[in-house]
Amino acid sequence: VLGNDKKANVKAIESIPAVKGTFTNAGQFQVIIGNDVPIFYNDFTAVSGIEGVSKEAAKSAAKSNQNVVQGVMTTLAEIFTPIIPALIVGGLILGFRNVLEGVHWSMLDGKTITESSQFWAGVNHFLWLPGEAIFQFLPVGITWSVSRKMGTSQILGIVLGICLVSPQLLNAYAVASTPAADIAANWVWNFGYFTVNRIGYQAQVIPALLAGLSLSYLEIFWRKHIPEVISMIFVPFLSLIPALILAHTVLGPIGWTIGQGLSSVVLAGLTGPVKWLFGAIFGALYAPFVITGLHHMTNAIDTQLIADAGGTALWPMIALSNIAQGSAVFAYYFMHRHDEREAQVSLPATISAYLGVTEPALFGVNVKYIYPFVAGMTGSALAGMLSVTFNVTAASIGIGGLPGILSIQPQYMLPFAGTMLVAIVVPMLLTFFFRKAGLFTKIEGDTNLQAEFVAQEEAEFV
Known part of the structure; x- marks a missing residue:
């Protein structure tokens, strides 16, 4: 991370035989070395007298060179990157299940593979277990990743995510087919003076993102203002419960609306x-x-x-x-x-x-x-x-x-x-x-x- 990128002599750097190229991204001036990077790194630190720093320290220094948009994009990247492997697995599972149950094969007399084989029907049924876990319970991964990125209690992030997709809530996929009167009668928390809908946020991204951020900022706030001797008792409680209330009363509905609006705009462009x-x-x-x-x-x-x-x-x-x-x-x-x-x-x-x-x-x-x-x-x-x-x-x-x-x-x-x-x-x-x-x-x-x-x-x- 350079204090001033303009002082870097790019042409001179790229003329070094070991250097394959340079670029600046996310506030960092990066030099492409290739397979010899460990040797180059050791020689560079020995000659320059500059010692390496931790990955976290480098990220922190790089942020000082980023504008607001770059900062937001970097934050999103750090939140979603740990989740991508699960999404890839889920995508492969869904694709394979589509082949098993969604394609009618002429060699099977127009039947699907699951209709022709009990074994593959069982495989298809079994694969829905991880497939459902990855996508319907995605908010758990998001709230965990937000807590991880913000440096707050990851277990609280997991608990908050579970509270967004709990079986006690009306499944998000069932909301559209459930009459409003039924929701008002059976899917609310009744506090006497007011009610709050008990609606889940299965597979929802933005509600989980907002809920996770609220939890992290609350925890950071309370850790600064509550004495350490009693922080173990009060910080988790005063962080999780208000975040959960905000998630189901304000942030969840707002996030749902934003998410649907965003997908509607993109779908309009795509269709x-x-x-x-x-x-x-x-x-x-x-x-x-x-x-x-x-x-x-x-x-x-x-x-x-x-x-x-x-x-x-x-x-x-x-x-x-x-x-x-x-x-x-x-x-x-x-x-x-x-x-x-x-x-x-x-x-x-x-x-x-x-x-x-x-x-x-x-x-x-x-x-x-x-x-x-x-x-x-x-x-x-x-x-x-x-x-x-x-x-x-x-x-x-x-x-x-x-x-x-x-x-x-x-x-x-x-x-x-x-x-x-x-x-x-x-x-x-x-x-x-x-x-x-x-x-x-x-x-x-x-x-x-x-x-x-x-x-x-x-x-x-x-």
């Missing part, structure tokens, strides 16, 4: 008359979102869409953007495969992007040289437009890049495979074209290699 335009814009802009850190907000939107619509058409476009940027950097690797320094950066970045992690590709190659980045954005825009046009929907968040097809609902796997092909071919062709035509090659040093590349290309293909 409206100009959905192709929405897909093209989102596909083009997702990579810039990654650069700025704004992509972390899509986790909350995706999980809200899954809760409200039973799937998300947003996430497939994220996977396609990963593939497109990976394809662009692969084309760059092919053009520079005889340059050992460039190959050491671009080939691992390609593999990483194809597996859903695009930061090495973006910061190590594509953004640095511009034209691969533009090619990737263009291919992603076209693939996103086609994805939305064909209504491609994912059962859940999954592994990005090429493995993303595993999370796609079975009926949309074939059209998604077609969009994947577009996300592979178009960025590659455009990267070659932009380089040969000299378009978007604004980085000094790279443009000077254009004639050399053309001559090499002609020598190889004549």
Whole structure:
């Protein structure tokens, strides 16, 4: 973390043989080293006299260099990142269950697998146990993660989350089908002077997020004002009970309304008359979102869409953007495969992007040289437009890049495979074209290699 990023001599740093690239993200100036990073780190600390710091200290220092939006995005990332592995597992389970019970096979006389086999029917039934736990009880994970991020009592976060999805509450999925009179008569806490609805928040993201934050801030407040000798008794009680009351009276209903409004707006874009335009814009802009850190907000939107619509058409476009940027950097690797320094950066970045992690590709190659980045954005825009046009929907968040097809609902796997092909071919062709035509090659040093590349290309293909 630098006190002033402008004092860093980027060109001099990137001229060091061990350095593969540099970028600034979330308030941190980061240097890409590669597999030799332990050796480089030891040499750097020995020469500079600067000792390493803990991960928490680095994050704290980086926050001083962030603006408000970056701070919010960083907080969301730190809250949702620990939950993503569970969401990936849940998505794979839902996708597999859709194949078992939702697809009618001609080889089985038009029956589903569960209708034809008791064994697979049992497997399907069993898999609903973790599937239900992951999605319907998602608020428990969110409130726990909020407490973990805020440095407060994680067990209180878990208890609060359980209180949002308790069987004592009317299940969120049953609210729409339950008459208002029935809710008023049977699903309320009656305090004599007023009543509070006993409604659960299964799979709801924003209510859980707001409830978890209220619990953490209350605990932080009470720990500052209650003497330590009695804090063990009063702090948990005065934090949990008010947070629970706020969750069921104010924050929960407000969060529910915000969540439904957000998903309605996104769904309108994904299903409206100009959905192709929405897909093209989102596909083009997702990579810039990654650069700025704004992509972390899509986790909350995706999980809200899954809760409200039973799937998300947003996430497939994220996977396609990963593939497109990976394809662009692969084309760059092919053009520079005889340059050992460039190959050491671009080939691992390609593999990483194809597996859903695009930061090495973006910061190590594509953004640095511009034209691969533009090619990737263009291919992603076209693939996103086609994805939305064909209504491609994912059962859940999954592994990005090429493995993303595993999370796609079975009926949309074939059209998604077609969009994947577009996300592979178009960025590659455009990267070659932009380089040969000299378009978007604004980085000094790279443009000077254009004639050399053309001559090499002609020598190889004549």
